[in-house]
Amino acid sequence: MASIIGHNPHSNSIGYSFSQPTNAGNKEHSFYPYTDNGGSVLGITGKDFAVLAGDTRSTSGYNINSRYVPKVFKIGGDQETGEGAHILLSVVGFAADGLALKERLDAVVKMYKYQHGKPMSVRACAQRLSTILYGKRFFPYYVQAILAGLDEEGKGALYGYDPVGSYEREQCRAAGAASSLIMPFLDNQVNLKNQYIPGSGEGHALEAKKPEPMPRDTVEQVVRDAFTSAVERHIEVGDGLQMLIITADGIEEIYHPLKKD
Amino acid sequence: MSSPFDINGGACVAMVGKDCVAIACDLRLGMQALTVSNNFPKIFNFAPGTYLGLTGLATDVSTVSDLFRYKVNMYRLREERHIAPQTLANLVSSSLYERRFGPYFVSPVIAGINNTTGKPFICGFDSIGCIDFAKDFIVSGTASDQLFGTCEGLWEPDLSPENLFETISQALLSAVDRDALSGWGAQVYIIEKDKVTQRLLKGRQD
Numbered sequence: 001m002a003s004i005i006g007h008n009p010h011s012n013s014i015g016y017s018f019s020q021p022t023n024a025g026n027k028e029h030s031f032y033p034y035t036d037n038g039g040s041v042l043g044i045t046g047k048d049f050a051v052l053a054g055d056t057r058s059t060s061g062y063n064i065n066s067r068y069v070p071k072v073f074k075i076g077g078d079q080e081t082g083e084g085a086h087i088l089l090s091v092v093g094f095a096a097d098g099l100a101l102k103e104r105l106d107a108v109v110k111m112y113k114y115q116h117g118k119p120m121s122v123r124a125c126a127q128r129l130s131t132i133l134y135g136k137r138f139f140p141y142y143v144q145a146i147l148a149g150l151d152e153e154g155k156g157a158l159y160g161y162d163p164v165g166s167y168e169r170e171q172c173r174a175a176g177a178a179s180s181l182i183m184p185f186l187d188n189q190v191n192l193k194n195q196y197i198p199g200s201g202e203g204h205a206l207e208a209k210k211p212e213p214m215p216r217d218t219v220e221q222v223v224r225d226a227f228t229s230a231v232e233r234h235i236e237v238g239d240g241l242q243m244l245i246i247t248a249d250g251i252e253e254i255y256h257p258l259k260k261d
Numbered sequence: 262m263s264s265p266f267d268i269n270g271g272a273c274v275a276m277v278g279k280d281c282v283a284i285a286c287d288l289r290l291g292m293q294a295l296t297v298s299n300n301f302p303k304i305f306n307f308a309p310g311t312y313l314g315l316t317g318l319a320t321d322v323s324t325v326s327d328l329f330r331y332k333v334n335m336y337r338l339r340e341e342r343h344i345a346p347q348t349l350a351n352l353v354s355s356s357l358y359e360r361r362f363g364p365y366f367v368s369p370v371i372a373g374i375n376n377t378t379g380k381p382f383i384c385g386f387d388s389i390g391c392i393d394f395a396k397d398f399i400v401s402g403t404a405s406d407q408l409f410g411t412c413e414g415l416w417e418p419d420l421s422p423e424n425l426f427e428t429i430s431q432a433l434l435s436a437v438d439r440d441a442l443s444g445w446g447a448q449v450y451i452i453e454k455d456k457v458t459q460r461l462l463k464g465r466q467d
Contacts, residue, residue: 178410180406180407180410180439181406181407181409181410181413182410183407183410183439184407184410184411184435184436184438184439185410185411185414185415185435187435187438187439188411188415188431188435189414193434193435193438194430194431194434194435194438194464195431204463225414226414229410229413229414230410230413232413233409233410233413
């Protein structure tokens, strides 16, 4: 019995071989340079202001990396304090790319000011951001970006982007993990979609309610409602709500705790 | 091929109010991106004030609704009384679990008022019969993410029948407008004790 177990029938009794093993399957190596860090952001414009908000949770898979990683940034201001900034950028998706994109746009806006002696308009910045994103068309920044500020007339301006630079000026936009939860709520409450004026016509010929710019406290309440709703039903959203409001007087930052579960 | 749950599209939602419940669905039937019909209701009546909504694979929606019509008819003949929503929930659960390893690709929703207790009742299921008893609302279908967002944002406790109708309608219409596979009109049932109101909503026709 021992001789049967001890003897290897494939070797010619010397116990070693110079030939390459033929059944050593090829191991496939791979490197995926992107991670989804979850979270959501949302922006709404008003008559003379714009609000950009995002939750502060950072995740990878089912893990929480941190409960405070801001996703909304001031662009074109002081490195530490953000003083002097007149544009807001929020990025959601892959946090490292988001940070790199923010740094790059910040440098561009600063260089513009040094070279032209005037601050970059939000319209110009919006176009520049699109160009930056498209510049990496075949190795994209894995982010959904929202840019906010005040336009040439002092009205609130908001621009939404896809990862490769397709963009559009809008009244409101949600992006990120819970965008599918937040966006239809915003359609209904901000753009008054599916809302009609009672008694304004017969049967289906009712007159649709026209969306009007909302006052600031209403906008802040809608943002808070949108996020508390998203926190209830999406595991990647929570911990804290960072809200940046840009007006002619500057940028105000508000932090609200959200549920940490 | 994508998931069987997403081939035909559709959405369904149920909500609780004060002494009333509501259940609503869209009317679309599609094959992937192609719309085949805009008159495919997904809510079925099984007793006065007891409704079952079914989203998912359309062939299973028809099969399962027919199966439960048969089963509930047999129940009524044996028991000589209408089936209660809670009883229907257990019937749905056990019937779906019977097909544990070859399930019907449906996500059912039940809404009704219990005739003996007079209490509102809603619940939802996964495709193998796990019951989700909710006190507020139940969503299902390809627009379920969107419905979770709108319902969580619009719903509040103790809504009157009129306000419940407005809430469920706005929640459903806004949700299906952000889902390419749902929409094309909607059907809403407002269930009160001894009274059911059915309304047809036009909504966006794209």
